[in-house]
Amino acid sequence: MKVSELLAVPHFAGMNMIAGASGKEREVHTVNMMDAPDIIHFLNQNELLVTTAYHVKDHPDQLTELIRMMSEKGCAALGIKTKRFLKEIPQSVIDLANELSFPIIDLPIEISLGEIVNHTLRAISDKRATELSLAFETHKQFTQLILQGKGIPKLLQDLSQTIGYPVQLINQHLKPIFKTNSDSELFTFMNSIRKEAFTLSVKNTSSIAFSLRATRQAYTLFPIYFSEKKIGFLSVMGDIQHYNPSTLLTIDQAINVISFALMKEQALKQQTRSIRNDFFLRFIDGAFPSETETLHRAAEFSLPNNQMYVVAGKLDDTDRYFTYTERQQTIDDIYEFIEDEVNKGHFFTLGDCCIILFEIHQDSSIEKSLLQLQSMVLSYFDKTISFGVSNISHTFLQTKHAYKEALDALKQGELLKKTNFIQTFQTKDVIELLRLIPEKELKTFYRYTLQGFFQSKAEEEQTLLETLSVFLDTNCQISETAKRLFVHRNTVVYRIEKCEEILGKSLKESETTLQLRIALRLKTLLEL
Structure with missing residues (x-):
């Protein structure tokens, strides 16, 4: 309790503060009596000292040193029975107490020091009991709010x-x-x-x-x-x-x-994050049998079926940590920080990489967002992070391919020995254009163009399609095709004639070869 609160106790009605009034807010935690001149060595912080001043009655100026040392120790106040043995408190003592904001209390002569000590300890005990009761009720009130x-x-x-x-x-x-x-x-x-x-x-x-x-x-x-x-x-x-x-x-x-x-909340957040990561990993691995089920599961995690970029991020130089635990803790802390900072994205962690699905908005710039993340990671953690960015994914289903593009872009930057980079995936062929077409239409085109091959045995179909693909890639060169396939030239001639027989068309026609090239690209794209 404070010195001012102690003076308000009814039992201490006759007490007056005669110096150091500006220190009335000092805390009193306990009380002691002066029974020897060397009492200063036995005093503690926030302690009230009461005395009759008998030991200094012949040299009241010694109170100056006592007050100075009590103030340095952080004691609460000094209570003196000024009318017991002292005629008056020296003005120098009063001035020092005022200067140090150290309270000096005039104790009533009719109350014994023992009573003062008992009443003081009782008052402190009652106040602490009240505080503990308040703490209990407050804790109970706040806990109920959470439990409800x-x-x-x-x-x-x-x-x-x-x-x-x-x-x-x-x-x-x-x-x-x-x-x-x-x-x-x-x-x-x-x-x-x-x-x-x-x-x-x-x-x-x-x-x-x-x-x-x-x-x-x-x-x-x-x-x-x-x-x-x-x-x-x-x-x-x-x-x-x-x-x-x-x-x-x-x-x-x-x-x-x-x-x-x-x-x-942290435990629930980690559990939710684990479930989201598991869903995305299974989606990437093609674990869901139908597109409808995939979109339904995505909707459960509030993943939109809109245009977006896929970003793969990875901390640089994570192999320099002494222990695996230290390394993983750093990765987890930084990825959690990034997750909190990403306002217009959906966040996943797969292994050492973080995956962000950035929705495309008119007022958004993916490069600006990633540069800001890099700057904050460097400032807060003194670490650098690199990002690989895919091409635009027009539906959620296409993020499966965009994810691979983001990883390829990230690996491309790593191969170039770069750090703290943002690498955008570069389209290598017409695959990106084909993705703009609905998958259903692509499958129809694929089956229509190569329908004759599906009537053959699987092994024969695979051999003919492989030969046809290499033949078209070598600009219809028989010798080069045979060289790449490690077969005789006459074998290639036979297989090409067989392909023309199945197709009912000549491979010398540019329109036919264009359709076949596209269909064979679709075979890889659609993983057929």
Whole structure:
């Protein structure tokens, strides 16, 4: 309890503060009696010392040194029975106490020091019991909000109403998560220091206070730990570091409940992320039997069937870590940061790579977004990350091929020994144009063009199509085709004649060879 609160106790009605009144907010945690001149060695911080001043009655000026040393130790106050053995307190002692803001209390002569000690300890005990009861009820109230499913926003709203200050919840990267008011000034401030990779030092401190120069508005940040290395902040719009202890106690209880709620949300988030990653991996592996089922599953994860880019990202130099655990922890931290920063994308992690599906908007620039991510990763983590970007995927189903393009672009940049790069996939042929055509139409064209081959045995069909593909790739050169297939020239002639017989057309016609080239490309594209 504070010195001012102690003086308000009914049993101490006769006490008066005769010096150091500006220090009345000092905390009193315990009390001691002076029974020897060397009492200073046995005093502790926030301790009230009461005395009759018998040991200094002949040399009252010695109180000066006692007060100085008590102030240096952080003691709460000095209570003296001024009318017991001292005629008066020297003015030099009064002046020093006022200078140090160290309270000197005039104790009533009719109350014994033992009674003063007992009443003081009882008052401190009663106050602490009240605070513990308040803490219990507050913790119970906030816990019920979470258990009832009302969530952190409702908890923050009740906390704000209880303490009378607007509050916000900020993650470890100073990004607002929940807030009770639209404090644009704080948002602007936090955004500016985020761009400078500003790091708050929270070690060995319970809160951090600051004020904005433009508005002189004070804020207090209370750290919230919700996992081993992750930390967030509860921002209170006001400087309440030395405010009413009950207010700080209420905030502490809210922080405890918020911490557990955040750990729960973190676990649920990781589970959801794992399920999403599993879906995308199965989609890439072709595990779903039909397009309808694939789109239905995608809709469950709010994945749109719109135009988008697929981006594959990978940290540079991840092989330089001493342990696998250190390496994986760094990757997880950075990818989680990127996931929180991606506003217009859908995020997955597959192995060491992160996959982002960027929807195409009129006001969006994928290159600008990726450059910003690279800059923030470098600023916050002192690491670099590279990205491979696919061509436009016009439907969600096409992201399967776009994913491979993004990985190819990423590998292409790695082969060139580049770091912190953004590599765009370069279309090698007409495949990208063919993807603009509905898959159903492509399959119809493929079957119509090569329908005669489907009547043959599978082994013979494969041999003839392979020969036909090489023959067309070599510009219809018999000798070159035989060389590439490691067969006799006459074998190639026989197979080509067989192909013309099946097709009912001559391979010397340019229109026929064009259709066949496209159909054979479709065979690879459609994985037939």
